[in-house]
Every structure is written in structure tokens, then in C-alpha cells.
Amino acid sequence: GAGTYYLSGLRPDLAVGLGIDDQVVEAHAWRPTLNGAEALATYRYEFAPRREGWRTYCNLPPAHAASSDPAISVNRYGKGRAMLVACALTTEQLRARRYHEHDIREYPTQLAANLARFMLREPLxxxxxxxxxxxxxxxxxxxxxxxxxxxxxxxxxxxxxxxxxxxxxxxxxxxxxxxxxxxxxxxxxxxxxxxxxxxxxxxxxxxxxxxxxxxxxxxxxx
Known part of the structure; x- marks a missing residue:
């Protein structure tokens, strides 16, 4: 559902150019099961659950430990690979204002580029x-x-x-x-x-x- 999540445990080659902090995702997200896939990143949730109508204008700090719920995973089938990104990489604000598709941060864009490089072993x-x-x-x-x-x-x-x-x-x-x-x-x-x-x-x-x-x-x- 909609909320604030943190992407944790990214592999070093996927975290190039992203700084030292976990990436913040303010958007709808899903919790898939791996079923043989490899987790490339997991969710780190906010340190406390939100109460209805309370603190919707700020993000709560992340929990001390990351969860085991996969946020980004890759599966192999024959010679091919498929990646599932279970959350939006761009930032969809939850602060009672409309979301503009061009209002994105540089880190989600860098992460998307890193994921593309990971999937393309020999880019053209x-x-x-x-x-x-x-x-x-x-x-x-x-x-x-x-x-x-x-x-x-x-x-x-x-x-x-x-x-x-x-x-x-x-x-x-x-x-x-x-x-x-x-x-x-x-x-x-x-x-x-x-x-x-x-x-x-x-x-x-x-x-x-x-x-x-x-x-x-x-x-x-x-």
C-alpha cells in the first residue's frame, strides 16, 4: 500500500552514486515472495507504525534493522533474466499535494540507471x-x-x-x-x-x- 519505505541492502554495484543512506520511497509498494528469485534490495520500514491521520506531513526515521521483504529481485529463466521492482523509484509525495511526474530526485534516477546496467551485461x-x-x-x-x-x-x-x-x-x-x-x-x-x-x-x-x-x-x- 501507500507509505514511506526505505530500500536497504543494495549490492555495491547497484549503490554506485547513491550516497550512504538507504533510499527513501514515498509511494505505493508491494510485498512479493521470492519463489527462487534473488533479492537485490529489501524494505526497511519506519521505526513505528503510523496512526490514522497522524504525522502524515513528515517521514518517520527507518527502523534499526531491515526486513526480509524483497523490494527489488531478479529471477532467471533459461538464458534470460527478469527483474521485479516492487515499488516506485520516483518520489510520490504524501504531503497532501499533487504528484508531478517530472518532480523526481537524482538518486532514484541514478538507481534506475544502475539497475539497467545490472541487467545489460554487454550494453550496446x-x-x-x-x-x-x-x-x-x-x-x-x-x-x-x-x-x-x-x-x-x-x-x-x-x-x-x-x-x-x-x-x-x-x-x-x-x-x-x-x-x-x-x-x-x-x-x-x-x-x-x-x-x-x-x-x-x-x-x-x-x-x-x-x-x-x-x-x-x-x-x-x-
Whole structure:
């Protein structure tokens, strides 16, 4: 049900960037059973139960010990895995005001990113692009087509004058374990193509786009 909960016992690789305190969840939550799944985090409840209509405007401190109730768990089936997050990661306030979907804290966003990395053992992309740049990668035969969409610069759709917000030196990384050895890359713009030097950083193939306005197109080839 709705309430205040604390996420406790996160594995070290899931707690990267989250600070030292348990994560607060103010939202609806469920208590699943594991049935063979592995618990990645458990609930730590408030130190005392709430009474109806009492102290609804503040969070009570967490209990001294965490519970055994799983909040985040992962199950395996064949070669696949499925994760269950039994509570909202964003913060739904209980303080008699409406919840705004964009009013989230940075820690829930970081936790969601950590969970995604945990599930993707060999991610196709590395997060070297800014948060406001959408990356879409499509395989086409033996090459890869990568689109970059700049969500920071919506005004450029209406006005392409110089001096408006643009991004410079945008680094794009592909996992060589997923795409194979791609030794050439080209940026395509205005019907022309310009070669981009390909760098190697471990298993990652990297190129840098000198300038990104609204849309960028990169062709990776062997």
C-alpha cells in the first residue's frame, strides 16, 4: 500500500552514486515472495507504525534493522533474466499535494540507471553522450547507423540561425563485443560525409562529433 519505505541492502554495484543512506520511497509498494528469485534490495520500514491521520506531513526515521521483504529481485529463466521492482523509484509525495511526474530526485534516477546496467551485461552503448541527447543505433547489413537527437535545442526546429544552443565534441561509444570491429566512421550531413577518427578504449569504439545541432547521423563500417 501507500507509505514511506526505505530500500536497504543494495549490492555495491547497484549503490554506485547513491550516497550512504538507504533510499527513501514515498509511494505505493508491494510485498512479493521470492519463489527462487534473488533479492537485490529489501524494505526497511519506519521505526513505528503510523496512526490514522497522524504525522502524515513528515517521514518517520527507518527502523534499526531491515526486513526480509524483497523490494527489488531478479529471477532467471533459461538464458534470460527478469527483474521485479516492487515499488516506485520516483518520489510520490504524501504531503497532501499533487504528484508531478517530472518532480523526481537524482538518486532514484541514478538507481534506475544502475539497475539497467545490472541487467545489460554487454550494453550496446556507453553513456558518454549528454543526458539530453537521444541515441538510436540500427544495424544495416555489416554496418551500423547511429542517429543523435538533441533534445536540448528544440528551438532550432524553428530557427537555425548561428549562435543558438548547440553541443560540441559529443562522444559516442559502441561496444565492440556487440557490433564487432568497426574501423571506419562517417558523419553524414547535408548530403556530404566526413570521416570521424575511431578510437579504442578497451571494448569500446569511440568517435567524437564536433558539433550537434538538432540531428546527427553517423555511419560505422568495417
Amino acid at each position: 552503448l556507453r553513456g558518454t553522450t549528454p543526458a539530453g541527447v537521444e541515441v538510436v543505433a540500427n544495424r544495416q547489413g555489416g554496418r551500423w547507423i547511429v542517429h543523435l537527437l538533441n533534445h536540448y535545442a528544440g528551438g532550432l526546429y524553428l530557427d537555425s540561425r548561428e549562435g543558438l544552443l548547440k553541443l560540441a565534441d559529443v562522444c559516442v561509444s559502441l561496444n565492440a563485443n556487440r557490433v564487432g570491429e568497426l574501423g571506419r566512421a562517417f558523419e553524414v550531413a547535408g548530403g556530404e560525409s566526413r570521416p570521424l577518427p575511431v578510437r579504442r578504449d578497451g571494448k569500446w569504439l569511440e568517435v567524437t562529433v564536433p558539433r550537434l545541432t538538432v540531428h546527427g547521423l553517423i555511419v560505422w563500417d568495417r
